[in-house]
Amino acid sequence: MKTLNDFDFKNKKALIRVDFNVPLDENFSVTDATRIEAAKPTIDAILKQGGSVILMSHLGRPKGVEEQYSLKHILKTASEILGVPVQFASDCIGKEATDAAANIKAGEVLLLENLRFHKEEEAGDVAFAKELASLGDIYVNDAFGTAHRAHASTTIIAQFFDEKKCFGLLLAKEIESLNKVLKNSEKPVTAILGGSKVSSKITVIENILDKVDHMIIGGGMTFTFVKALGGKIGDSICEDDKQELALEILKLAKEKGVEIHIPVDVVAANAFSNDAETKIVNVKEIPDGWQGLDAGPKSLEHFKKVVMESKTILWNGPLGVFEMPNFANGTVELGNFIAEATANGAFSLVGGGDSVAAVKQFGLEDKVSYVSTGGGAMLEMLEGKVLPGIAAILE
Numbered sequence: 082m083k084t085l086n087d088f089d090f091k092n093k094k095a096l097i098r099v100d101f102n103v104p105l106d107e108n109f110s111v112t113d114a115t116r117i118e119a120a121k122p123t124i125d126a127i128l129k130q131g132g133s134v135i136l137m138s139h140l141g142r143p144k145g146v147e148e149q150y151s152l153k154h155i156l157k158t159a160s161e162i163l164g165v166p167v168q169f170a171s172d173c174i175g176k177e178a179t180d181a182a183a184n185i186k187a188g189e190v191l192l193l194e195n196l197r198f199h200k201e202e203e204a205g206d207v208a209f210a211k212e213l214a215s216l217g218d219i220y221v222n223d224a225f226g227t228a229h230r231a232h233a234s235t236t237i238i239a240q241f242f243d244e245k246k247c248f249g250l251l252l253a254k255e256i257e258s259l260n261k262v263l264k265n266s267e268k269p270v271t272a273i274l275g276g277s278k279v280s281s282k283i284t285v286i287e288n289i290l291d292k293v294d295h296m297i298i299g300g301g302m303t304f305t306f307v308k309a310l311g312g313k314i315g316d317s318i319c320e321d322d323k324q325e326l327a328l329e330i331l332k333l334a335k336e337k338g339v340e341i342h343i344p345v346d347v348v349a350a351n352a353f354s355n356d357a358e359t360k361i362v363n364v365k366e367i368p369d370g371w372q373g374l375d376a377g378p379k380s381l382e383h384f385k386k387v388v389m390e391s392k393t394i395l396w397n398g399p400l401g402v403f404e405m406p407n408f409a410n411g412t413v414e415l416g417n418f419i420a421e422a423t424a425n426g427a428f429s430l431v432g433g434g435d436s437v438a439a440v441k442q443f444g445l446e447d448k449v450s451y452v453s454t455g456g457g458a459m460l461e462m463l464e465g466k467v468l469p470g471i472a473a474i475l476e
């Protein structure tokens with residue numbers, strides 16, 4: 082796996098695909114700069130060696146050139162975080178970009194305008210990728226969030242750099258962390274999959290069954306399994322057309338020697354509301370008019386035991402409707418168990434939009450081994466897919 086360490090960037094122009102797709106408020110100020118901060122180590126390392134940096138990114142989903150999606154809005158924040166004034170080219174290709182790229186000197190940073198102002202970016206257009214490629218000497222991909230897309234700047238561009246391409250530090254860390262779970266994992270390995278639907282996690286579940294010893298299935302998915310097993314789930318969320326699939330998963334898990342753990346009790350509510358009346362009930366005996374919105378105390382006690390005995394832990398998806406404080410307990414507690422297991426030496430990887438949000442919200446970011454930055458990309462890796470952005474560097 083080629084990384085920054087395989088190159089000398091002195092007097093070289095590094096063309097880096099970053100993910101600066103950050104949220105902006107109504108005044109176009111950056112409200113969460115995590116992604117810019119995450120790209121800093123790669124940029125710093127290249128500048129320190131005496132190289133220059135040309136940054137490519139997308140922002141939002143513009144349809145053609147749309148001022149509100151201009152990357153100029155993030156210049157101030159990026160300059161502050163990187164500690165150097167970031168120069169800007171108001172187009173990512175063409176004369177302005179070419180001139181700006183030709184003129185940057187060692188230690189300088191140039192940001193190109195939103196790649197997606199050109200439809201050729203998402204189309205993976207070869208001529209467009211070639212134009213981008215002409216701007217730099219070495220191509221660095223540090224954008225995990227878009228590594229599952231075969232776009233011009235994430236994948237197609239790599240063919241114009243022969244050997245002169247590598248992973249940035251962030252992307253390398255993502256791959257390494259996922260491999261610690263999927264390939265070189267220390268046993269016992271436990272995957273915790275929560276969230277709302279079986280249908281969105283099914284491919285992950287199927288692929289992961291070959292890699293884990295324990296699988297905790299929680300959140301809204303619980304009830305499709307419980308109903309399929311003959312339980313009464315009241316008004317809980319359920320995908321009736323996935324019941325057979327649920328049984329199939331349980332059978333497959335048994336064949337593969339994977340222990341599946343499903344909540345035995347839940348916090349049930351008489352409405353999908355934080356103000357609803359609640360009671361703890363057996364997961365198989367939820368009365369009509371009530372729905373399970375969080376894992377109950379007995380389930381958590383059991384999950385704690387499984388997590389504490391694990392050496393490798395993967396967590397994707399909340400155990401309950403954690404956005405409502407009255408149903409956040411299961412997710413918070415699970416986060417605490419994982420933090421404790423990590424402190425005891427386990428490797429823990431948290432990924433997928435909602436669990437990352439939960440980990441941040443409950444202040445557990447620094448207590449797990451790694452928090453993945455790419456939701457969709459991480460899920461695709463967990464599904465066993467080869468991501469085009471990663472393959473393009475390895476080729």
Ligand code: AMP
Pocket residue numbers: 275276277278281299300301302318373374375397398399400401402403404433435
């Ligand atoms: P996903 O995007 O599939 O990971 O699902 C995340 C969502 O699942 C969160 O917004 C949770 O509120 C929701 N969720 C978790 N548990 C439940 C539940 N028991 N009933 C309904 N929604 C749930």
